[in-house]
Amino acid sequence: MARRPGRNFLFVPGPTNVPERVLRAMVVSQEDHRSPIFPELTKPLYEGLKKVFKTKDGQVFIFPSSGTGGWEAALTNTLAPGDKVLTARFGQFSHLWTDMAQRLGLDVEVQEEEWGTGAHEEKIEEALVADKEHRIKAVMVVHNETATGVTSNIGAIRKAMDAAGHPALLFVDSVSGLASIDFRFDEWKVDCAVSGSQKGLMLPAGLGFVCVSQKALGVRKNAGLNKVYFDFQDHINTNPSGYFPYTPATPLLHGLREALQCIEDEGLENIFHRHHVLAEATRRAVNAWGLKLCAKSERWHSDTVSAIMVPEGIDAAKIIRHAYDRYNLALGAGLSKVAGKVFRIGHIGDLNELMLLGAIAGAEMSMLDNGVKIQAGSGVGAAQEYLRDNPIERQAAT
Numbered sequence: 001m002a003r004r005p006g007r008n009f010l011f012v013p014g015p016t017n018v019p020e021r022v023l024r025a026m027v028v029s030q031e032d033h034r035s036p037i038f039p040e041l042t043k044p045l046y047e048g049l050k051k052v053f054k055t056k057d058g059q060v061f062i063f064p065s066s067g068t069g070g071w072e073a074a075l076t077n078t079l080a081p082g083d084k085v086l087t088a089r090f091g092q093f094s095h096l097w098t099d100m101a102q103r104l105g106l107d108v109e110v111q112e113e114e115w116g117t118g119a120h121e122e123k124i125e126e127a128l129v130a131d132k133e134h135r136i137k138a139v140m141v142v143h144n145e146t147a148t149g150v151t152s153n154i155g156a157i158r159k160a161m162d163a164a165g166h167p168a169l170l171f172v173d174s175v176s177g178l179a180s181i182d183f184r185f186d187e188w189k190v191d192c193a194v195s196g197s198q199k200g201l202m203l204p205a206g207l208g209f210v211c212v213s214q215k216a217l218g219v220r221k222n223a224g225l226n227k228v229y230f231d232f233q234d235h236i237n238t239n240p241s242g243y244f245p246y247t248p249a250t251p252l253l254h255g256l257r258e259a260l261q262c263i264e265d266e267g268l269e270n271i272f273h274r275h276h277v278l279a280e281a282t283r284r285a286v287n288a289w290g291l292k293l294c295a296k297s298e299r300w301h302s303d304t305v306s307a308i309m310v311p312e313g314i315d316a317a318k319i320i321r322h323a324y325d326r327y328n329l330a331l332g333a334g335l336s337k338v339a340g341k342v343f344r345i346g347h348i349g350d351l352n353e354l355m356l357l358g359a360i361a362g363a364e365m366s367m368l369d370n371g372v373k374i375q376a377g378s379g380v381g382a383a384q385e386y387l388r389d390n391p392i393e394r395q396a397a398t
């Protein structure tokens with residue numbers, strides 16, 4: 001393959017850019033994962049992750065898997081075949097999690113929502129109120145639907161569940177939300193929160209995280225679904241002493257230690273602010289291009305990914321391919337129902353203003369090269385104006 005000079009611009013919404021210091025931290029010799037000093041590495045990771053999930057009482061599990069494994073762990077450790085769950089489907093990832101629940105033999109009530117919207121708390125409340133016999137054992141929600149760039153309001157969903165007086169567990173996928181947009185495990189009384197390493201946590205793919213409430217841990221005795229690799233119990237037996245029930249992905253754990261330190265150094269609230277500013281700059285660019293987001297209204301805007309609709313008659317897949325071939329820019333593809341209709345800019349993880357402007361410029365050039373009628377420089381200009389007025393670093397309160 002011919003050498004491509006300069007950097008690849010990685011703007012898919014995961015895997016995201018890994019900070020240099022995290023990359024370096026992963027360059028380690030292989031080691032004995034049963035050595036007496038191994039727990040010095042592993043034990044603090046749980047505490048660090050708990051801070052990121054914003055929990056005191058939740059228990060975090062780390063699986064050598066991706067987010068999909070976390071989904072499976074959450075469902076199989078808490079539910080029995082035939083148990084009823086309520087889900088909302090509004091994009092490829094909420095579809096895949098729903099599909100997994102069906103394939104595991106759960107009785108799945110699906111609220112179909114328009115793609116570009118998210119989970120509607122009022123409809124969830126209605127379904128729970130109607131469920132007088134409390135057959136629904138869990139509500140499953142994707143916090144940030146990466147396929148469409150839509151964020152659902154988990155705090156409002158918790159309020160709706162409380163208003164319905166329903167005891168269902170609350171399961172949340174925050175694979176593309178955690179450590180980049182606000183997530184409050186304890187405050188929102190989440191029972192299982194699922195995430196992965198390759199997005200807000202700025203690591204390669206390969207670790208799946210599940211944060212579990214005491215309530216969800218308590219229902220495990222009735223969870224008749226089969227599980228072996230993802231059984232929480234095996235981790236409960238080994239994790240407190242700092243070990244794993246099987247061979248862990250040790251370099252990733254070293255990377256996780258450094259990534260958690262990066263998060264601590266920047267501060268979670270500063271990270272959320274930075275993501276909001278960069279997302280808003282992207283939205284200004286989209287507006288200046290005269291294009292629309294897949295997200296139907298501000299209520300659904302995601303601060304980690306923007307799915308941008310291309311005009312009728314234009315194939316978004318060609319824009320993405322050309323951006324990659326010509327400008328060494330990786331944009332996110334449209335998935336399933338929105339394939340060919342959108343391209344995505346992932347503004348998640350370790351990035352700053354000038355990196356984002358590079359992606360906006362590349363998207364702009366690729367669109368122009370593919371016949372989209374936009375003004376050269378319009379998106380970049382609008383984003384620049386916004387970014388000049390809105391620093392990514394939070395201003396100290398005066």
Ligand code: PLP
Nearest residue numbers: 066067068093144146175176196
């Ligand atoms: N959930 C969401 C919201 C995602 O964006 C993804 C992957 O992009 C997944 C789940 C699946 O995670 P993984 O690909 O890490 O298995």
